[in-house]
Amino acid sequence: MANTKKIIDANMHWLPGELFSDKKLLNSFLNCVPRQYGVHTRVEKIEGKDLHQLIVEQPKGYINLNYAEGQYTLESQLADMEKAGVDHAIFRLPVWQEWLDLETCKEVNSRMADYVKRSDGRMSALAVVPPYGTDECLREVDRCLNELGFRGAQIVAHYGQVYLDDPLFRPYLKFLNDLKVPVVVHHTPLPVDYHSVLPYTNQRRQFGRCIDQATAVGRELFSGMFDELPNLKFVHSMLGGAFYAFADMLVPPQHKFNDTVDRFQATTGxxxxxxxxxxxxxxxxxxxWGKAQLEAAVKVVGSTNILYGSSYPIRKDWFFTGIETIESLDITDEDKANILGGNASRMFNLD
Known part of the structure; x- marks a missing residue:
């Protein structure tokens, strides 16, 4: 076992356990989704089980998200963490950050805070608010950080058709930059331009998320927003859409040769x-991801920039075999310790 104090899962999903039984809360989730942009929601019974699931389609007829009843209870999550060997969980909402209004966010944050409090120190939370920097939104972030004990903020890679480098979000991001709190950037169901990946489920539900994340990371880098907001630390899901595979193409090292024509945007240190x-x-x-891909990610972006995350409860095999997957990599014990808990502990101040 790698020499790390705690195994920290920095990507565990949380939804209110009462989501399916509290009709007012359920309607808040269902009604915030913008149907005018081709996003559709419904609740239906899971075949062969006395449980329901919440389904999000975009466009209608193409399932991109589904959340099952009964997966978000404290007892079951703690039991699964014990079985998997996870010491601490950092919670985020799965994708709904894109749509929730402020009042629903306040309700969700309060419920998440109560859930975390009952975990006896095994769980932490991230604040969710609409990312527009209004006084009301900033007060809610302040409440989450200073009253509820949250460890950072959570946003998604884009809102509607607008990615995070847009000036629309700058007041909110400046607020977070000044506070020096980490910001988790979850993927959205699909990238802005998604029609070419619709027909096939794995391409839509997996590759689509990778396109979304890699697009977001590239835009953030090339926009210059981090020159303005140097304290901002974004944690992108899905390994940034496998951004390590494109890092040297998009951010190439300087070379000594003179090209007749500069075909690409000039890069700087x-x-x-x-x-x-x-x-x-x-x-x-x-x-x-597979062994070769994970080792390549460590080699390209470095172990200090990768946090362990399972996307629990999306796939149980990801959760129950995730730690041993990292342990099996041909990387140093220090690298493994960074990924499995050290980085998250430092970033979210969990020591």
Whole structure:
């Protein structure tokens, strides 16, 4: 076992356990989804079980998200953590950050705080608010951090058709930058331009998320936003959409040759610095990547920029075999310790 004080899962999903029984809360979740943009929600019974699931389609007829009743109870999550060998969980909402209004966010934050409090120190939470920097939104973030004991904030890679480098979000991000709190950037169900990945389920539900995350990371780097917001630390899910595979293409090292025509955007040392200092990645289910890909990620972006995350409860094999997957990598014990808990402990101040 790698020499780490705690195994920290930095990507565990949480939804209110009462979501399916509390009709007012359920309607708040269902009604916030913008049907005018082709996103559709419904609740239906799971075939062969006395349970229900909440389904999100985009566009109608193409399932991109489904959440099952009964997966978000404290007892079952603690039992699964014990079985998997996870010491501490950091909670985020799965994708709903894109749509929830402020009042529902307040309700969700309060319920999440109560849930974490009952975990006896085994769980932490991240604040969710609409990312527009209004006085009301900033007060809610302040409440989460200073009254409820949350460890950072959570957002998604884009809102509607607008990615995070847009000036629309700058007041909120400046607020978080000044507070020096970490910001988890979850993927959205699909990238902004998604029609080419619709027909096939795995391409839509897996590759689509990778496109979304890699697009977001690239836009953040090239926009110069980290020059303005140097304290901002983003933790992108899905290994940033396998951003390590594109890092040297998009942020190439300087070379000594003179090209007749400059075909690509000039790069500076700042891009490399920002990739190291401002952009971090969680594994979002280590087993799904494979040994060679995970080792490549460590080699390219460095073990200090990768956090262990399972996307629990999406796939039980990702959760129950995730730690051993990291342990099996041909990397140093220090690298394993960073990924499995050290980085998250430092970033979210869990020591």
């Amino acid at each position: 700042n891009l490399r610095d920002h990739l190291h200092n401002n952009i971090f990645f969680d594994t979002s289910g280590a087993p799904q």
